[in-house]
Amino acid sequence: MAAVQERRAAADTIAARLRMRWHRARVGVRRSAVDYFRGDGSDWIALAGLLLTVPLITVTTLANSVWCSPAALVLPIVAGGLLLRPASLLGLYAAAATALIVESIQLGPYTEGPSRVTPGVVLVVAACGFFGLLIAQFRSRVGVPWRRGGTMLFDLRERIRVQSELPNLPQGWHREMALRPAGGQSFSGDFVVAARTNGGRTLEAVLTDVSGKGMDAGSRALLLSGAFGGLLGSLPPHAFLPAANGYLLRQDWDEGFATSIHLVLDLDSGDYELYSAGHPPGLQLSAGSGRWEEKAAEGPLLGVYEGAQFDPVKGSLRPGDVLMLFTDGLVETSDRDIVEGIDRLTGEADRYVAGGFHGAAWHLIEAVAKDVNDDRALLLICRDGPTALAAR
Numbered sequence: 001m002a003a004v005q006e007r008r009a010a011a012d013t014i015a016a017r018l019r020m021r022w023h024r025a026r027v028g029v030r031r032s033a034v035d036y037f038r039g040d041g042s043d044w045i046a047l048a049g050l051l052l053t054v055p056l057i058t059v060t061t062l063a064n065s066v067w068c069s070p071a072a073l074v075l076p077i078v079a080g081g082l083l084l085r086p087a088s089l090l091g092l093y094a095a096a097a098t099a100l101i102v103e104s105i106q107l108g109p110y111t112e113g114p115s116r117v118t119p120g121v122v123l124v125v126a127a128c129g130f131f132g133l134l135i136a137q138f139r140s141r142v143g144v145p146w147r148r149g150g151t152m153l154f155d156l157r158e159r160i161r162v163q164s165e166l167p168n169l170p171q172g173w174h175r176e177m178a179l180r181p182a183g184g185q186s187f188s189g190d191f192v193v194a195a196r197t198n199g200g201r202t203l204e205a206v207l208t209d210v211s212g213k214g215m216d217a218g219s220r221a222l223l224l225s226g227a228f229g230g231l232l233g234s235l236p237p238h239a240f241l242p243a244a245n246g247y248l249l250r251q252d253w254d255e256g257f258a259t260s261i262h263l264v265l266d267l268d269s270g271d272y273e274l275y276s277a278g279h280p281p282g283l284q285l286s287a288g289s290g291r292w293e294e295k296a297a298e299g300p301l302l303g304v305y306e307g308a309q310f311d312p313v314k315g316s317l318r319p320g321d322v323l324m325l326f327t328d329g330l331v332e333t334s335d336r337d338i339v340e341g342i343d344r345l346t347g348e349a350d351r352y353v354a355g356g357f358h359g360a361a362w363h364l365i366e367a368v369a370k371d372v373n374d375d376r377a378l379l380l381i382c383r384d385g386p387t388a389l390a391a392r
Contacts, residue, residue: 046083050076050092058099062106065115070103074128081132089136093129100125164192164225166379169203170267172319174382178361182329182375187218190327190377191225197233201268204232206240207379208260209279209327217375224248224258237264241277241299241310248303256303261325263381270317270383275310277302280328280338283346287320290353292346295323322357323381324349329374330365344368357382 053076060068073096080092103117110116166175181188189212194205206228210217224247231243240262248256261279265272274282274297281296299310317323324345331341348367352360361378369376 043084043088047080047088047092050080050084051095054092054095054099058102061103065103065107069115069121070100070107070117071121071124073099073125077125077128077132081128081135084136086133086136086140089133093133096125096129166192166194166205167196167203172384173267174356174358174384175203175380176357176359176361177379178365178377180365180369180376181218182373187221188375188377189217189221190329190375191221192377192379193225193229193232195229195233196267201266203263203265203267203381204237204240205263205265205325205379205381206232206260207263207279207325207327207377208258209329209375209377210258211255220253220255237262237273237275238310238312241275241302242308245277245302245304245308246306249306251303253303258302259328260302261297263323263325264312265317265323265381270321271314272317272323273312273314275299275312277308277310280326280331280342283324283326283342283349284315284317285322285324285349285353287318292349294342317381317383319383321383322349325379325381327375327377329372329376330369330378333369333372333374341368356384 054073057068057072057075061070061072076092077096080089084092100117100122107116110118164177164179166177169175177192179188179190179192181190189210190208191210192205192207194203196202197204208221208224208228210221210224212220224244227247228244231240231247235243241260244260248258258277259279260277261282262275262277263272263282264275274295276297277299278301281294284293284295285291286293295313295315297311297313300308302308315323326345328338331345332338333341345364345368348364349357349360352364357380361380365376365378
């Protein structure tokens, strides 16, 4: 009996040790893969793989130079420019140069037949190596490797998207927003930050248009959206735009101005205040009259001068009313002034009055400013009337 227990203990110990070793090996491989993907790990694996492809290509070229040209050596060189550090890249270049010399000797002079190592092949391989080295040095200076750069840009885009999401509203309210960057890019100079404050009874939303457009304004928009999101709800509504103005002034950017409109809406009563910093006016649809009314508040651009004052305009959303906020890219172009653009926007918006404005934001941008080379943003806040509530 004692012998059996000893054997079981030994087996358990061996199995436990094997499981522990397997776990450590798996964790080590996982960490190495994550470090390599992030650019923190060594590039020796990629270097070893590319070095192995060089003799493989050389042997294939010597066996059949018609199907595998000597110029095929540009393939590992291009891949090395994207994956390797400059020091490792030089080692790959040395291997490729050696392979060209071997192919030139084995295939003979280029004047004696086709598919040989010609001066043109050498120039092509050398040019690819030169540009690959420039790319690798640029990545090294920036500190973002190629395999991580795309992921970082994707993460930045998703952060802007998440920060621009509107909070859920209580029953009887509907909100939606649409953003369209200039030129079909992924980054926009327009952004929205919103939060429910005062115990959830108040909706605060800020629509901002940073100077510039597309990728040029995307980085500043990301920085400002984070700062504005931190200020929103932390300050009284009347103090938000002055604090945002002071923040932009401290950045000392060459293009440091922005326009912004700040909505403070009481979700119980429907009363609201609009603060504007050089932004196009808001538009309110009155369900009783069926007309659109401009809500223009007074205030200068953000980031222009200190001590700016921002005076609000007040209003109230009754059942069936709609409040529409937008950036100038939606209503103003080089061949159309803002008055004509607003008339066109309200004319298109009238089509959604009978059926409600659910899903209307994106379609309004498509109808009014589909091919405009500027960032466009539209925010709709609707208070459902009796017809919409019955439909729900």
